[in-house]
Amino acid sequence: MESRRNPRAVVDPKVRQVGFFTSDSTHHPPDPIASDSHPVPTVSPSRNSLSPVMIPPPRHNSSDAFPLRAAAAASAVSPSSFSYSTRRDFPDGSTTAASPGRVSRGSFSRSSLASSSLPGVGMDSMAAAKSSSVPASGLTTVSVVNMPHGLSEKASGVSDQKKSSKPLKEKTTKAERRALQEAQRAAKAAAKAEGGGKAPAPLVSSGSVASTSVKAAKPAKPSSQKNDVAVAATAAAGPSEKKGGTSEKDRKKDAPHPRMQYDDESRVVKAKRRAVVKQTEAKNRVELFRHLPQYEHGTQLPDLETKFFQLDPMHPAVYKVGLQYLSGDISGGNARCIAMLQAFQEVVKDYSTPPEKTLNRDMTAKISSYVSFLIECRPLSVSMGNAIRFVKNRIAKLPITLSESEAKAALQSDIERFISEKIIAADKAIVKHAVSKIRDGDVLLTYGSPAAVEMVLLQAHELRKKFRVLVVDSRPKLEGQLLLRRLIKRGINCTYTHINAVSYIMHEVTKVFLGASSVLSNGTVYSRVGTACVAMVASAFRVPVLVCCEAYKFHERVQLDSICSNELGDPNAISKVNGRGDINYLDGLTNNANLQFLNLMYDATPSDYISMIITDYGMIPPTSVPVIVREYQKEHLLV
Amino acid sequence: MMELEIELKKASDTLKAWDTTSISLTAGCDLFMRYVTRTSALEFEDFNSAKSRVLGRAEKFGEISNKARKIIAMLIQDFIFDGCTILVHGFSRVVFEILKTAAQNKKLFRVLCTEGSPDKTGVLLAKELAKLDVPVKLLIDSAVAYCMEEVDMVFVGADGVVESGGVINMMGTYQIAIAAHSMNKPVYVAAESYKFARLYPLDQKDLEPALRPIDFGVPVPPKVEVERSARDYTPPQFLTLLFTDLGVLTPSVVSDELIQLYS
Numbered sequence: 097m098e099s100r101r102n103p104r105a106v107v108d109p110k111v112r113q114v115g116f117f118t119s120d121s122t123h124h125p126p127d128p129i130a131s132d133s134h135p136v137p138t139v140s141p142s143r144n145s146l147s148p149v150m151i152p153p154p155r156h157n158s159s160d161a162f163p164l165r166a167a168a169a170a171s172a173v174s175p176s177s178f179s180y181s182t183r184r185d186f187p188d189g190s191t192t193a194a195s196p197g198r199v200s201r202g203s204f205s206r207s208s209l210a211s212s213s214l215p216g217v218g219m220d221s222m223a224a225a226k227s228s229s230v231p232a233s234g235l236t237t238v239s240v241v242n243m244p245h246g247l248s249e250k251a252s253g254v255s256d257q258k259k260s261s262k263p264l265k266e267k268t269t270k271a272e273r274r275a276l277q278e279a280q281r282a283a284k285a286a287a288k289a290e291g292g293g294k295a296p297a298p299l300v301s302s303g304s305v306a307s308t309s310v311k312a313a314k315p316a317k318p319s320s321q322k323n324d325v326a327v328a329a330t331a332a333a334g335p336s337e338k339k340g341g342t343s344e345k346d347r348k349k350d351a352p353h354p355r356m357q358y359d360d361e362s363r364v365v366k367a368k369r370r371a372v373v374k375q376t377e378a379k380n381r382v383e384l385f386r387h388l389p390q391y392e393h394g395t396q397l398p399d400l401e402t403k404f405f406q407l408d409p410m411h412p413a414v415y416k417v418g419l420q421y422l423s424g425d426i427s428g429g430n431a432r433c434i435a436m437l438q439a440f441q442e443v444v445k446d447y448s449t450p451p452e453k454t455l456n457r458d459m460t461a462k463i464s465s466y467v468s469f470l471i472e473c474r475p476l477s478v479s480m481g482n483a484i485r486f487v488k489n490r491i492a493k494l495p496i497t498l499s500e501s502e503a504k505a506a507l508q509s510d511i512e513r514f515i516s517e518k519i520i521a522a523d524k525a526i527v528k529h530a531v532s533k534i535r536d537g538d539v540l541l542t543y544g545s546p547a548a549v550e551m552v553l554l555q556a557h558e559l560r561k562k563f564r565v566l567v568v569d570s571r572p573k574l575e576g577q578l579l580l581r582r583l584i585k586r587g588i589n590c591t592y593t594h595i596n597a598v599s600y601i602m603h604e605v606t607k608v609f610l611g612a613s614s615v616l617s618n619g620t621v622y623s624r625v626g627t628a629c630v631a632m633v634a635s636a637f638r639v640p641v642l643v644c645c646e647a648y649k650f651h652e653r654v655q656l657d658s659i660c661s662n663e664l665g666d667p668n669a670i671s672k673v674n675g676r677g678d679i680n681y682l683d684g685l686t687n688n689a690n691l692q693f694l695n696l697m698y699d700a701t702p703s704d705y706i707s708m709i710i711t712d713y714g715m716i717p718p719t720s721v722p723v724i725v726r727e728y729q730k731e732h733l734l735v
Numbered sequence: 736m737m738e739l740e741i742e743l744k745k746a747s748d749t750l751k752a753w754d755t756t757s758i759s760l761t762a763g764c765d766l767f768m769r770y771v772t773r774t775s776a777l778e779f780e781d782f783n784s785a786k787s788r789v790l791g792r793a794e795k796f797g798e799i800s801n802k803a804r805k806i807i808a809m810l811i812q813d814f815i816f817d818g819c820t821i822l823v824h825g826f827s828r829v830v831f832e833i834l835k836t837a838a839q840n841k842k843l844f845r846v847l848c849t850e851g852s853p854d855k856t857g858v859l860l861a862k863e864l865a866k867l868d869v870p871v872k873l874l875i876d877s878a879v880a881y882c883m884e885e886v887d888m889v890f891v892g893a894d895g896v897v898e899s900g901g902v903i904n905m906m907g908t909y910q911i912a913i914a915a916h917s918m919n920k921p922v923y924v925a926a927e928s929y930k931f932a933r934l935y936p937l938d939q940k941d942l943e944p945a946l947r948p949i950d951f952g953v954p955v956p957p958k959v960e961v962e963r964s965a966r967d968y969t970p971p972q973f974l975t976l977l978f979t980d981l982g983v984l985t986p987s988v989v990s991d992e993l994i995q996l997y998s
Contacts, residue, residue, distance in 0.1 A: 707937060708899065714994070720991055
């Protein structure tokens with residue numbers, strides 16, 4: 097934003113200021129943050145040059161707003177940096193806000209120094225922010241944070257965040273220059289994309305941005321990012337991070353990133369710095385899966401719960417959903433997607449455009465930041481990714497001429513329509529098709545607890561078809577028990593077994609119904625781990641395998657194995673067998689150097705083992721998935 | 736206009752009800768309805784012009800169906816090389832058209848015809864082919880695997896082409912396809928595009944039963960059941976190519992066409 101342009105304060109790179117400083121004595125004294133968080137920067141709008149932190153938010157002139165915002169940002173940013181300052185400011189009640197500044201945190205990335213700020217770039221939300229990097233692709237929010245975290249700007253269109261980090265030591269290494277260039281290029285691209293709303297000042301101008309780790313300019317995975325909002329999270333944080341360096345020591349380098357490869361140390365470090373949810377990386381990891389994030393479980397939830405009232409920039413509905421994901425209360429593609437969309441509806445309802453910002457860009461930035469938070473809680477499922485893409489698309493398409501309340505209403509109704517058409521109505525269509533395939537005398541096998549299949553079975557039972565169900569389950573989640581309970585309550589004749597017996601009972605099965613988290617373009621079904629096993633055994637016994645999946649979960653990517661993209665769960669869930677003390681041999685062995693636990697959440701079933709996919713578009717062979725993806729996208733664009 | 740559509744629908748339903756087992760009839764009616772009502776005829780204000788436009792399209796549909804066989808015959812000519820041996824099953828008019836065209840083009844090939852019991856349709860086909868001076872050899876259905884090694888390709892027609900890319904055809908097609916597949920002989924299906932149906936059978940029993948009386952020549956003892964189904968389903972993995980008036984397609988394209996047609 098132009099208004100955000102602040103004169104860049106040149107800070108001697110050699111001087112590293114830890115803690116936040118402001119010449120304004122009224123601000124909270126710099127408290128050294130115990131944890132690895134970055135020092136909470138205080139924002140002093142007026143004195144950019146003096147304080148290392150900066151970036152006064154465009155709209156608020158009052159310095160109160162500033163600290164608050166900063167605080168908010170700070171708090172939003174990383175749990176660890178709880179700065180007291182935040183606490184102090186909090187009571188202010190500024191909350192929610194719609195202030196974009198706050199939102200920008202979304203990414204919780206550390207933004208760098210204000211001085212270097214990226215003026216002109218989108219919304220500069222936080223001046224102080226320590227770490228919030230504003231995801232702004234077009235918006236280019238720049239959060240400048242005290243900490244010299246490099247802000248890397250993501251070249252990928254949508255949620256680019258530009259963060260400028262002002263490294264304390266001014267490095268003009270090649271990497272930095274390159275990062276600078278990338279940032280500039282991205283800024284230009286973003287600006288062009290956005291219609292040139294804001295002057296895409298290549299923030300890096302101050303040069304500080306150049307993070308040592310060039311990763312910053314991670315134009316990488318633009319395509320994969322498309323879905324993931326997570327750009328925010330991904331943008332690699334600037335390298336030189338002030339305290340990050342020292343305080344991060346004990347913190348494992350890990351960073352939640354939607355499609356980021358976690359075996360890249362520097363990226364992980366950067367992303368971690370921006371994280372809101374403090375995650376400590378698991379120590380004992382399987383080598384083959386190093387590219388996937390894995391955190392110590394059990395530490396995040398209590399941590400986040402305490403921070404509930406401090407995460408100012410985070411909308412409470414989104415926060416709640418994030419916690420529910422983290423604790424496992426909500427699981428399953430549809431449930432997670434619906435919960436997230438409903439939280440977004442709340443966000444839209446409470447939203448108010450900050451002055452001098454356009455609703456489209458600001459809202460998109462906000463959504464991006466929320467999404468990065470959600471990713472930190474639990475990596476996105478494909479259904480969520482597609483829904484987010486839809487929401488962003490709708491926001492971008494809002495006509496400029498609409499008033500704010502009209503735009504908000506339109507957006508809310510769009511989201512409502514998505515839920516009702518693509519999920520609820522789709523499920524009804526699937527049930528109608530699937531039920532026609534169930535005949536009297538059938539023995540149907542299902543695995544886990546797929547929502548769509550449950551609906552099919554219940555409906556078939558309503559239609560008085562005579563069949564019985566075989567529920568196959570597996571540790572550690574034992575989701576099949578929930579399905580079993582619900583089926584039995586309705587009076588359906590069920591059998592229950594674990595997956596190790598699937599080849600034993602398959603001879604009596606007539607059809608297999610499976611659910612899917614996603615279906616990929618080459619017909620591969622990406623679903624709960626164990627599904628591939630069941631499908632292969634069924635195929636060996638020549639039993640038809642029917643996959644029930646709504647069309648909005650289809651994705652154009654292709655996956656050949658279950659390794660390149662997956663989700664790792666809690667290893668302790670495997671080592672500990674609940675309720676059976678006698679066979680708990682592995683309990684407590686999670687940290688043994690000679691033993692690694694692997695708790696995969698998903699697996700990929702090749703299309704050869706699938707007989708048919710039942711979607712709301714009808715029954716299709718696995719080879720026709722790209723056609724549906726094509727038709728579906730066309731619909732999106734036209735709608 | 737809406738009235739007209741309703742009338743058409745009623746007529747179509749009546750026609751379909753006449754023979755519920757005929758897949759091509761059902762598919763043809765459905766496609767006709769879609770073809771005709773999907774036109775921009777609805778944009779026309781004037782009823783008469785709309786009606787004539789619908790009529791025009793309907794005639795066009797009829798013409799296309801008639802011409803379809805000729806188009807298919809033309810497409811498949813390149814696949815018949817001199818000196819090849821073709822195995823055919825059942826009396827499909829499309830396949831007959833193909834072989835007739837090939838004979839007229841002076842290609843040298845010979846045909847192995849299965850008997851096609853209990854209908855003995857194969858014998859009829861053999862008679863027709865002999866009139867065209869095409870060398871024909873008749874086999875009983877059980878001799879297919881025995882003769883498969885000297886066969887170069889298999890031609891079959893279709894009662895219906897289903898969404899998975901498989902075909903529903905006269906009883907016996909499935910086993911011939913399995914034998915051909917196991918010996919790496921291509922199986923070519925010749926079917927007009929109006930036979931594409933929105934069915935998706937999972938197994939043989941998933942079809943609408945079409946029964947016919949079977950005469951074994953000797954009276955069937957009491958308490959002995961007879962399998963009387965007239966047709967079977969051949970899954971797509973046993974088929975090589977589909978020759979339709981839309982072109983030469985692989986089985987997986989059928990679903991694409993259907994999705995586009997019905998979406």
